[in-house]
Each structure stands twice: as C-alpha cells, then as structure tokens.
Amino acid sequence: MPELPEVEIIKQSLDKKIKGKRIKKVSIKNRNLRFPILSNFEKLINKKIVKKVDRFSKYLILQFKDDSSCMIHLGMTGTIHLVYKNKISNFSNTSFYNSPGLPNKHNHVIINFNNLKLIYNDPRRFGYFKFFNNNNELIKQFSHFGPEPFSSLFSRKYIHGFLKNKKKNIKNFLLDQNFVSGIGNIYASEILFFCKINPFRKAKTLTFNDHKKLLYYSKVVLTEAIKKGGSSIRDFKDTQGKKGSFQKNFFVYQRQNLSCLKPKCLGIIKKKMISNRSSYFCNMCQK
DNA sequence: AAGAGGCCCTGATAGC
DNA sequence: TGCTATCAGGGCCTCT
Numbered sequence: 001m002p003e004l005p006e007v008e009i010i011k012q013s014l015d016k017k018i019k020g021k022r023i024k025k026v027s028i029k030n031r032n033l034r035f036p037i038l039s040n041f042e043k044l045i046n047k048k049i050v051k052k053v054d055r056f057s058k059y060l061i062l063q064f065k066d067d068s069s070c071m072i073h074l075g076m077t078g079t080i081h082l083v084y085k086n087k088i089s090n091f092s093n094t095s096f097y098n099s100p101g102l103p104n105k106h107n108h109v110i111i112n113f114n115n116l117k118l119i120y121n122d123p124r125r126f127g128y129f130k131f132f133n134n135n136n137e138l139i140k141q142f143s144h145f146g147p148e149p150f151s152s153l154f155s156r157k158y159i160h161g162f163l164k165n166k167k168k169n170i171k172n173f174l175l176d177q178n179f180v181s182g183i184g185n186i187y188a189s190e191i192l193f194f195c196k197i198n199p200f201r202k203a204k205t206l207t208f209n210d211h212k213k214l215l216y217y218s219k220v221v222l223t224e225a226i227k228k229g230g231s232s233i234r235d236f237k238d239t240q241g242k243k244g245s246f247q248k249n250f251f252v253y254q255r256q257n258l259s260c261l262k263p264k265c266l267g268i269i270k271k272k273m274i275s276n277r278s279s280y281f282c283n284m285c286q287k
Numbered sequence: 288a289a290g291a292g293g294c295c296c297t298g299a300t301a302g303c
Numbered sequence: 304t305g306c307t308a309t310c311a312g313g314g315c316c317t318c319t
Binding site for chain 1: 314
C-alpha cells in the first residue's frame with residue numbers, strides 16, 4: 001500500500017500523538033506476518049518511552065528513549081489506527097474501522113499507551129515488525145538502501161553512475177530500493193510521466209537531461225503527494241481514518257484508455273505490465 | 288553480477 | 304447466487 005508519502009503522513013500524525021508516552025501493554029493477535037514477530041517482542045518493547053517517531057523510506061521507526069527502536073513496515077495493506085480509550089465516540093463516523101475498539105480479524109498488533117492504543121491492521125500480512133537494541137543496529141538495517149529522492153546523495157552524478165551500464169528498464173530502477181528509497185508503483189509511473197520518459201526505456205539510454213528530470217520530478221511528485229495527505233486508492237488512511245487526496249492528481253496511474261492530460265498532447269494513457277507490476281504511461285509524450 | 292520470475296497473503300471486482 | 308480468474312500501493316528469494 002504505502003509509499004514514502006503515505007508513510008510520512010502516518011509518521012507525522014503518529015509522532016504528535018505518541019511522542020513522550022510510555023508503552024503500558026503489548027498484545028499480539030497474530031505473529032504470522034511476513035516475518036514472524038519475535039516470541040519475546042512484547043517484553044522487548046513493554047514499558048519503553050517513545051522518544052519520537054521517525055521514518056526512512058517506507059519504514060516507520062518508533063525510536064525509544066533508551067536508544068532501542070521498533071521498525072514497522074506496512075507491506076501492501078498495513079494500516080495504523082489510533083483509538084482513544086475515553087473518547088471512543090469520536091471514531092464512530094470513521095469507516096476504516098467497522099466498530100472502533102472491537103476485535104477485527106486483521107488487527108494483529110495492539111500497543112497500549114495510557115489513554116490510547118495503536119492498532120496495526122494488515123489483511124495481506126506483507127508487513128512486519130522488527131526490534132533493534134540500539135541505533136547501530138538500526139543504521140545497519142538501512143545501510144544497503146539507496147538514498148531517498150530528497151537526499152543530497154541522490155545527485156545527477158549518483159544516478160549516472162548507477163544507471164550507466166544497466167540494461168534493465170528505468171521503471172524497474174525507480175522501484176529498486178537499492179537505487180532510490182521510497183518510490184513505489186504509483187509514484188514511479190507518475191514521475192516518469194513528468195519526465196516524459198517511457199517506462200520501458202533501458203536505463204543506460206537515459207541522457208544527462210533525463211537524469212536531471214528524474215532528480216527534479218521525483219522530489220516534486222513526492223512533495224506534492226505529502227502535501228495532499230498521500231494517495232488513497234483502496235485502504236490508505238492516516239491514523240485518524242482520514243483519506244489522502246493525491247489520487248485526484250494522478251496524471252497516468254489508473255487512467256488507462258483516457259487521454260493524456262498534458263496540454264496539447266493527443267496521446268492515450270496505456271497500461272502495460274512490467275515485471276508483473278502495472279505501469280501507466282502516455283503513448284505519445286513519453287519517449 | 289544482473290535480470291527475470293515466482294511467491295508470500297487476503298479481498299475486491301469482473302465475467303460467466 | 305455463486306463460481307473462477309485477475310489484480311492490488313512491496314519486496315524477498317531462487318534460478319539462470
């Protein structure tokens with residue numbers, strides 16, 4: 001489900017709500033996520049105080065005061081909900097949750113704080129939790145990741161160096177977290193549209209100018225998506241159950257057979273599978 | 288080493 | 304109504 005912008009939205013609201021709070025109780029309904037949750041996970045994070053909530057790429061990080069941390073990956077369908085114990089009626093008009101506070105078969109992890117609880121819900125169970133004893137372990141986890149688009153390390157020189165000999169198509173590289181971190185299937189298509197680059201183009205054929213456009217539009221598209229509260233295709237909502245609106249700003253994603261929105265372009269948006277992921281692009285202006 | 292493809296899992300939707 | 308097939312925002316693993 002969530003790409004960098006969606007995880008950033010969750011991170012921001014989560015940080016406001018649980019920063020400084022102490023975990024009172026952890027209950028796990030289903031340990032069988034993508035990777036099984038450690039049998040002593042509850043003990044490991046119980047009583048810890050949340051120093052802040054962080055994010056790297058598509059990963060959420062609960063940073064605790066004692067230098068340990070808990071990483072949460074949301075996979076395709078993971079969502080995080082906050083439910084206030086003494087204000088449960090505030091949630092009665094939210095649709096993300098059939099009946100707030102009541103059991104849901106996909107609520108796998110519940111982390112209780114004093115006056116609220118954090119609920120991890122994930123129908124497909126592609127997400128997972130991972131505990132780190134200290135910051136060094138956490139840093140090591142991300143050591144093989146490519147930079148985020150916002151990072152100064154993501155430079156034209158870096159892009160050129162990485163792609164210059166690659167025969168694979170450019171779409172696959174935007175999804176490759178070793179190249180650049182945080183871009184997923186929606187934003188890969190959107191970014192390539194603004195760059196006017198065809199997703200099937202072999203990476204090594206990209207020009208100096210293409211690299212500059214990738215650099216620029218990856219930042220622009222993700223920044224705009226964050227401003228709009230992320231994209232809600234199926235089930236993305238922030239921790240309060242509120243949907244994002246960036247899906248209204250899609251130029252190509254899920255617009256197959258519709259006309260290109262670029263002024264004066266007479267092209268039609270096509271949908272083609274690339275490595276089993278659907279890719280959307282204009283058949284005229286993306287070369 | 289790089290690239291292609293399978294697979295983990297549930298649910299929504301379309302077509303018959 | 305109910306079956307089957309296909310497709311979803313991710314990413315790991317294996318094989319060539």
